[in-house]
Amino acid sequence: MVSEHVQFRTDKRRQTEARIISAAADLFLEHGYRATTIRAVAKAAEVSVGRVMAIGDKGSILVACFDRWIGQLQDGTYTPPPPRRATLSKAGSEPAEAAGATSIGGTTSATNPRPASAVQRHLLDLFLPFLEFFAAHEDLSRDYTAAMVRVKEDPEVFRTLAEDLQGRLGDSLTSIGIGEDHARASAVALYDSYLGILFRWAATSMTLAEATDALLAVIAFHTRVRNPL
Known part of the structure; x- marks a missing residue:
């Protein structure tokens, strides 16, 4: 039961990270790297700024994209x-x-x-x-x-x-x-x-x-x- 709960949380985290990367990718392609902010990525992904920063800074997110x-x-x-x-x-x-x-x-x-x-x-x-x-x-x-x-x-x-x-x-x-x-x-x-x-x-x-x-x-x-x- 515990392992299922851990797996659920892991899957949920990966889905959230994937949504953040997708949102960042769209913004980078539309507005460019410098005009895209972490706050804009968080808003587009419907998550907190802290959740975006948990992945890394803007450079790390661009590399992931x-x-x-x-x-x-x-x-x-x-x-x-x-x-x-x-x-x-x-x-x-x-x-x-x-x-x-x-x-x-x-x-x-x-x-x-x-x-x-x-x-x-x-x-x-x-x-x-x-x-x-x-x-x-x-x-x-x-x-x-x-x-x-x-x-x-x-x-x-x-x-x-x-x-x-x-x-x-x-x-x-x-x-x-x-x-x-x-x-x-x-x-x-x-x-x-x-x-x-x-x-x-x-x-x-x-x-x-x-x-x-x-x-x-x-x-x-x-x-x-x-x-x-």
Whole structure:
């Protein structure tokens, strides 16, 4: 009886936390990180400010929102809302796609043409949903990368979400004849490179086309079939 009561309270707490994260996610997407307050999240979730703060500060909640979005992107259940505004290039006022000379789904760019093999194309396609999300919500993504540096926690993007995507990458690499050990190591390196590119994109004037090209270059290196020693 006691264990059932404890389980009920645990389930209730998880449901409340999920409602808070959902409310925060909607507010972040609609108003941005800086304009969203903990009080606004509490009001939208119909809970107290203290209950929201029990999850963490605003940065921690943003990281939790990105964990949810990334998880939905990986399992194909994410439905994108309309972006707050048209994504602009960092260099000026043109739309990012027009300024970059390469659509995010493209395999070449005007500045650095690099055709991709079918396997390279497939590997890039595994990353495209995340790049597209970051491009559609660029300001929010910058705030997310900054929060990742500040928040001393263990986000899902470094745990189960990482393991899932690395598993898919490893399977693709072994399919072209790369040994399992090399494929596993390359999958981890690809994932770490992808995260590094996202951080560099958020912190510099790197364009979407340049980020895509940088990721393709790493993919091209790791898709070279390695002969066993």
